[in-house]
Amino acid sequence: MKLYGSLTSPYVRKVRVMLKEKRIACDFVVEGPADPAGHVAGLNPLGKVPVLLRDDNEALFDSPLIIDYLDSLSGEPLIPHSGEARWQVLRWHALAQGMLDAVVARLMEMRRLPEKQSPEIVTHQEAKIIAALKYADDARKGPAYLVGDRFSVADLGLGVALEYIDFRFPHDWRDRHPRLAHWLAGISTRGSFAETLPPGMERSLDAPH
Ligand SMILES: N[C@@H](CCC(=O)N[C@@H](CS)C(=O)NCC(=O)O)C(=O)O
Numbered sequence: 001m002k003l004y005g006s007l008t009s010p011y012v013r014k015v016r017v018m019l020k021e022k023r024i025a026c027d028f029v030v031e032g033p034a035d036p037a038g039h040v041a042g043l044n045p046l047g048k049v050p051v052l053l054r055d056d057n058e059a060l061f062d063s064p065l066i067i068d069y070l071d072s073l074s075g076e077p078l079i080p081h082s083g084e085a086r087w088q089v090l091r092w093h094a095l096a097q098g099m100l101d102a103v104v105a106r107l108m109e110m111r112r113l114p115e116k117q118s119p120e121i122v123t124h125q126e127a128k129i130i131a132a133l134k135y136a137d138d139a140r141k142g143p144a145y146l147v148g149d150r151f152s153v154a155d156l157g158l159g160v161a162l163e164y165i166d167f168r169f170p171h172d173w174r175d176r177h178p179r180l181a182h183w184l185a186g187i188s189t190r191g192s193f194a195e196t197l198p199p200g201m202e203r204s205l206d207a208p209h
Contacts, residue, residue, distance in 0.1 A: 005049035010164040011063040020192035096157030137177040159187040
């Protein structure tokens with residue numbers, strides 16, 4: 001199997017964390033979505049990363065589907081197969097995915113020429129991120145894991161989303177949500193997180209908040 005994606009994409013990082021958690025062997029082909037010499041456009045008509053190319057030459061996208069697929073391959077499930085825990089985990093994953101979408105949308109807006117940027121769009125996306133952080137802090141129950149007593153895709157998703165906020169929208173969310181910050185400090189010590197830190201992210205995590 002081959003995973004196509006960039007080092008800084010949080011969607012790709014979710015898949016990389018999943019591969020490590022499940023101990024699934026997969027070649028990582030570092031490629032941006034718009035790389036003219038790349039494979040992504042030919043594998044995903046939407047031109048987005050991540051793309052997982054299976055050994056039977058079937059290409060899978062997007063990140064939630066790839067994560068679901070990898071979970072089906074082997075080992076202890078990180079998405080419960082049934083029961084209320086399944087919906088809890090999938091809702092956390094949806095929340096995390098929405099947080100990433102909002103951070104990316106904000107970043108894209110801020111990368112436009114200054115005269116073309118819309119402060120309303122930036123504020124609109126920031127409001128979503130701030131509301132989602134509060135929701136996550138209020139909804140989080142267990143001290144170590146979001147659902148049940150073991151690591152799941154809920155923890156994977158929220159952990160990647162919070163670190164991506166630190167990377168692309170650094171702000172004082174830890175002051176408002178110290179318990180959530182404490183939770184992240186625990187999750188981010190996992191090997192799967194430490195080994196997939198994008199270049200440049202180390203500094204933002206080390207920075208005082
Ligand atoms: N919903 C997709 C989002 C993937 C996505 O937007 N990836 C970005 C990189 S962070 C991308 O490839 N953007 C290129 C584009 O939108 O043309 C997923 O979860 O996989």
